[in-house]
Amino acid sequence: MTDTRTQSIDTDDKAVLRALDDLDLPALTAAVRPLSAAQIVGILERLDRKQRAVLYRVLPKGQALEVFENLDPSLQGDLVGGLQDDAVATLFAQMHPDDRVELLDELPATVARRLLQGLPPREREITADILGYPQGSIGRRMSPEFVSVRPEMTIRHALERVTERLSDAETVYTLPVTDGQRVLVGVVSLRDLLRADPDATVESVMQPATWARVGERAEEAARRCADRKLLAVPVVDNETRLVGILTVDDALRILEAAESEDQARISGSEPLRRPYFTAPVSGLVRSRVVWLLVLAIGATLTVQVLEVFEATLSQVVTLALFVPLLIGTGGNTGNQAATTVTRALALGDVRTRDLFKVMFREFRVGCALGLILGSLAFVVTSLLYGPSIGTVIGLTFVSLCTMAATVGGVMPLLARAVRADPAVFSNPFISTFVDATGLLIYFLIARTVLGI
Known part of the structure; x- marks a missing residue:
């Protein structure tokens, strides 16, 4: 069908x-x-x-x-x-x-x-x-078209008010309850009104309200609405007076836009903000070229590191074979940590005050990953190129994964602390940083173990 x-x-x-x-x-x-x-x-x-x-x-x-x-x-x-x-x-x-x-x-x-x-x-x-x-x-995304009721109203009166406003209200499934000064005192669902005694008061069936301040970030308010599975969230000013309402469909649109923006920036481009086929080719180019230029400039750090250790490479040419493997693994490890923490920030699971908790946690995760990959690399490399090269590669994996996971976990939190977009500080910049630092760690370990 x-x-x-x-x-x-x-x-x-x-x-x-x-x-x-x-x-x-x-x-x-x-x-x-x-x-x-x-x-x-x-x-x-x-x-x-x-x-x-x-x-x-x-x-x-x-x-x-x-x-x-x-x-x-x-x-x-x-x-x-x-x-x-x-x-x-x-x-x-x-x-x-x-x-x-x-x-x-x-x-x-x-x-x-x-x-x-x-x-x-x-x-x-x-x-x-x-x-x-x-x-x-x-405040820019709320609807000012809502139906509010008073706590002293009877259920019958409240339902009549809802019926009168059906044509111009954004939603009637969740109704804010306000006092005479428009101060929010609670919410009541249409379901509760319909099944209550018509002569009872709204106050007898209303519930405490989950609300948003009109000046807070749209994404935070939308996330709260979605996480608590609410049909609508009242929006209030600094005196807790009702000024609007955020409906669940608008909340989901806000979250979808925020998710698209984060995914674009994590992958190293600017969000299109429009469907793919309606975006002109020039718009696609502009959304990517600046990031590519920034990353290309950042990649010169990797070139500088290779130039510094050119003599080391000339003495043990085998070391050059592992450069792509090591910087790729380091970048992937850092990206995994950054993406995980950026997502946790968006969901509210992590706060900037958790910086040292996240650092310690990702340090342990990176160390465990490094020991697993390093042990495997040591065995395979030792069989092919000898135990000395195997030791260099194994130790580099341990050090590189530990460093990359720690940096990747911390960078989004530092970005949020300075009021920057955590996604901007995630994968592209972390990959560039880890590439250069990882090579530095690699060659320093090689010099120490091989005595060159």
């Missing part, structure tokens, strides 16, 4: 692409009509800017907004440039305020200003409030 559905989707995609190539609008309209919003989004992500605008224009009005809201903000920005001003203004006014702010961040200032001015006064005020919070804070 799955295979049949997949084939059907592929056929629909081909029909849409064929109609676009022929600029056959009636055929395009017919091909799009049976598709879901998710399928249309998938097609739009693989089209160029002109084709994307053409396809979007033939969508039914009701489906157009759903498709637009499911696009990445970068693609929304591209699409705005291909639509008429009146169509853009209508879409913009229908968006949720938090989604609207994401789109504004992707648009040129003049276009963003024009769209804001075209909003109804109330919507413009709400959007401006969100724009006033710092970039990267949860």
